[in-house]
Amino acid sequence: MPEHCAAYSCSNRRTVETRARGITFHKFPKDKAMRKKWEVALRREGFTASDSSVLCCGHFKQGDFDMTGQIVRLRDGVIPSIFSFPAHLQKPVKSRSTITSRRAEESLSVASQDDPKTGTSNPQPQPNDDHGYALPASPTALKIRLNEALARVESLEREKKNAMAREKRAKTTVESLLGDLMEKSKKDL
Structure with missing residues (x-):
């Protein structure tokens, strides 16, 4: 089940x-x-x-x-x-309690908005998806990428183990064939 x-x-x-x-x-x-x-x-x-x-x-x-x-x-x-x-199950995030900290928070939110006088905007950091090493924005996406990487590692380790076993069998076969050839060449002499 x-x-x-x-x-x-x-x-x-x-x-x-x-x-x-x-x-x-x-x-x-x-x-x-x-x-x-x-x-x-x-x-x-x-x-x-x-x-x-x-x-x-x-x-x-x-x-x-x-x-x-x-x-x-x-x-x-x-x-x-x-x-x-x-x-409804999230723990509440505590808001700023002092006047100074609330003012600082307000000034940050105002600074991040467009400047109406000049018509320009303040650049905001954007997620960088150009690089394979850049981390995803959410922990869930990061966990998914980690699980995929771990599964890939496990798969590669399995392939390596199988390749080593094949190599060992091939060496044994080659040694056996060389032994047979040496015996045959001794008989021919």
Whole structure:
């Protein structure tokens, strides 16, 4: 039975395709206190994790994983922290509280608008998509690119392993043929 990621609005489910893309799924902790922290981090009202509930790797930071073995595991004490919540679940952003900081914020917003006197506009930084090394603007897009790169690395490592095995078989075959030729040449003499 396919397992779905328990995070709000996440459509990842455990399939052959997601595995090929390098997406891993992680069960909720058995420790009740840690499980509660995960449930709180999800911000899903009335949600209680079952023994089969899982979260996909998209909700954890890269440093949260232990990739020393063949299996990708989460480090101890890790809490999921990457989510794309709808507006009603977002934590409110505190506004400036002092008069001076509000004035500074207003002056920044005025400076970024067009200058009505000269008819010119202040240049705004634009995302640079010209270069392959430029980072995407959103963390979600960055996570997608990272997962694609990790899947590519895994694929290349598999290809390398297969190529090395083919090379070893070819060497064995060549050595066997050379041995046969040497024996045949000795008989002919």
